[in-house]
Amino acid sequence: MTEMAEQADGERYAAVIHPHLPAVLRVAAALVGTADAEDAAQEALLRGWQAWHTLHSEVALHSWLLRITVNVCLDWQRGRFGTQRRLVEPLDTTTGKHPLASIDADPGDSLHTAVMDLRQALDSLDANSRLVIVLRYYAGMDASEIGEALGIPSATIRTRLRRALGLLRMRLDGSQDVHNSGETGKQPDGVEGMNHEGEIHAH
């Protein structure tokens, strides 16, 4: 009887979270890359299962799962084996291992170039700015969900989003200028991507 009940608990958890799997996988893919996304999502969902008794309202389930996923993925990026590299290295479009690195347009296509410029500019942002943009546009989270996940008021997230968009616009404009002057491949402003990682940790 008890074993059946335990089994039913696991099955029920799997059933309840099933509609949220695409969102969890998407957040994981945006933060740790598509290659590691399933592993990170699985770890997040198992942690969710272990902490399931702390959740009292199904209404909060979606945000709760996303918060766990974001935390697992940020931990993942800070991992023991020198994963600062993952945060400081620029987008590597050849290996496809970096988050958001998979480009689905044909090389040489104008869309491909635009996407590459956009993602390169995104990489050049500071950690906080990049994080909010990645979570909103690539992980598909709204400001409230991002705020809950990071423990920051949603109004602050909106402010950061606006500021991040402004910075990204400047980077893209700078990139455009560099392209026009023929100095392709040079990072605008000499800005290193994700070099303010401590700002995230502070929250």
Added chain:
Amino acid sequence: MPTERPDPADLNHAGDLEGLPTELRSLDRQLTQDGARWSARLPSTERLAQRLAAQLKEQDGAANSRSSQAPASASLASKTSRASGSPLPRASTSDSPGEIFMRQQPRQPRLLNRFLAGAALVALVALFAAFAIYVTVFHGFGVGAHTGNPTTGSNQGTSSSTPFKVKSVDLSVTPSSIAGDACGSSVTFTYTVTFHIPSGTAGGTIHFQYTLNNGRSSTPASVTVSPGQTTKQYTFTSSGTLPFDHTYPSVAEVMVTSPSSVTSSQVKPTGTCH
């Protein structure tokens, strides 16, 4: 059952960025489109659901094994609650409509439960003492004979005299070779970790990390071992495209951090794509 949520990709998040200046609005659209295009290429969640179901089943099995032995009051309370015909364990009796309670919280044990737990413990100790006396009298001190039987994949008894630790860890990968595969093709590697535990332990949780890129990053994970279990397997996968520069797949390794520190051999599929 919960209602299906709309895919966040379809949400416009209206109100998040109201009053955005014109020059940023086009960037907002560009990012939205790129995000949607990027997310459309993500793998389906079917495999994730299967992996999760397998893990939950495994953890349920381990939890059942533990709860059938441990006379903990929380476990007894849980059993009492479920045996009473409640369809789902409830964390509170004052739940309001629209609010569900997922799982039994550890509760303050009542006096009766404490008594039952104590009685169960005494009975268990008496049973164990009787067994020890029987073995000592009729079979000398050959109780540990089964320690010489390194059979894997089975329980070797549930005596908890042996400290719980990981003796060794094996790692294998399938497919073991990518020779002959075309560069640019997609592949999925399945890594199987086998933990070897001494027989006769009380079980516990193994915490470990695995790396798929020669230590540049690692993934924390854990598995639960039932009492007496001598081997435990854990599977993880890695999917990707075989690059022309042969940087993937890289070296994989498993590092057990608790209860003992053990490292597997390094594993990498042989050969290169062409």
